[in-house]
């Protein structure tokens with residue numbers, strides 16, 4: 001793991017610190033309007049970079065080249081490549097937060113987590129922050145596809161890295177945030193109003209009383225499991241996994257939703273992403289695939305030595321929290337349907353996730369209930 005070459009860290013340095021101290025974070029009060037036309041946006045980004053990094057402040061604008069990496073569902077991500085005086089080329093990413101993303105993302109929590117996760121070798125290095133975004137190192141790797149994630153070798157590597165990720169300690173409260181976040185989403189999602197009549201009609205078809213009761217029921221059920229609490233990524237989809245094939249190096253990126261939560265939630269949420277961007281839940285991982293993942297998660301050094309008892313316990317834990325993950329992203333989608341400027345069928349996404357929740361609910365709940373009763377009678 002580890003996203004930036006040592007060399008690159010030193011090259012960039014920090015505007016307010018000595019050359020050798022590259023760990024003090026550079027910051028600027030500049031804000032860049034995400035909706036600007038590209039040429040104007042580029043010129044603002046150049047000014048921003050010059051303000052943030054002393055080394056670049058005297059370079060001609062022509063030394064900077066800007067490309068869009070991803071429109072994302074949430075942010076705008078740009079790659080800035082800088083030709084420095086010594087002829088070296090350095091690339092960084094600039095992330096501009098999408099408007100209204102504060103409704104679903106706690107930026108303070110994200111920044112706190114990035115500092116410690118990147119120190120532990122995860123994701124891109126955080127190089128600077130500014131009013132509506134951050135600058136990170138550029139990762140030379142390809143983004144995984146949902147099909148890649150389930151390849152046995154990669155699934156084992158993801159499991160191993162996830163185990164390490166879960167061992168990182170982030171200072172501050174260790175209270176699991178899942179249910180707080182879910183109830184907060186519920187509160188915001190249940191009082192929306194859409195100008196578009198068709199959207200409003202679809203929205204009104206949702207029974208929020210039912211959704212509320214489902215959250216309460218799953219919270220109570222998962223509460224019976226004594227699931228370990230760890231710092232969770234909470235959004236481990238293929239787009240947030242990058243691989244440098246030549247170096248066989250896997251990167252977890254995008255810690256926007258990271259928080260202390262239940263390990264089974266993080267794994268279950270990852271498994272829900274096997275369905276890919278089209279939410280084809282026929283692609284949910286089989287028990288065999290899940291056990292393969294669990295073995296490498298539980299015993300990265302000796303995966304064949306995991307006991308059946310431990311495998312079963314993690315299987316139950318994961319497949320209960322799988323339900324919570326559907327509820328979380330279903331409610332997230334409702335808030336996005338109202339708040340996000342991005343043209344995506346978020347309301348449709350709510351129904352995809354909520355319908356899958358309902359389809360799996362009975363099977364998952366009876367699985368955990370029979371497990372708990374066999375445990376108490378045994």
Ligand SMILES: Nc1ncnc2c1ncn2[C@@H]1O[C@H](COP(=O)(O)OP(=O)(O)OP(=O)(O)O)[C@@H](O)[C@H]1O
Nearest residue numbers: 069070072073074075093124137138139143239254
């Ligand atoms: N530091 C980086 N270096 C290189 N490429 C990156 C980096 N960070 C992100 N990417 C690329 O950009 C894509 C989107 O990144 P990311 O998921 O962080 O953005 P996002 O706006 O949060 O998107 P979404 O809302 O869709 O999750 C990633 O799938 C990856 O391909």
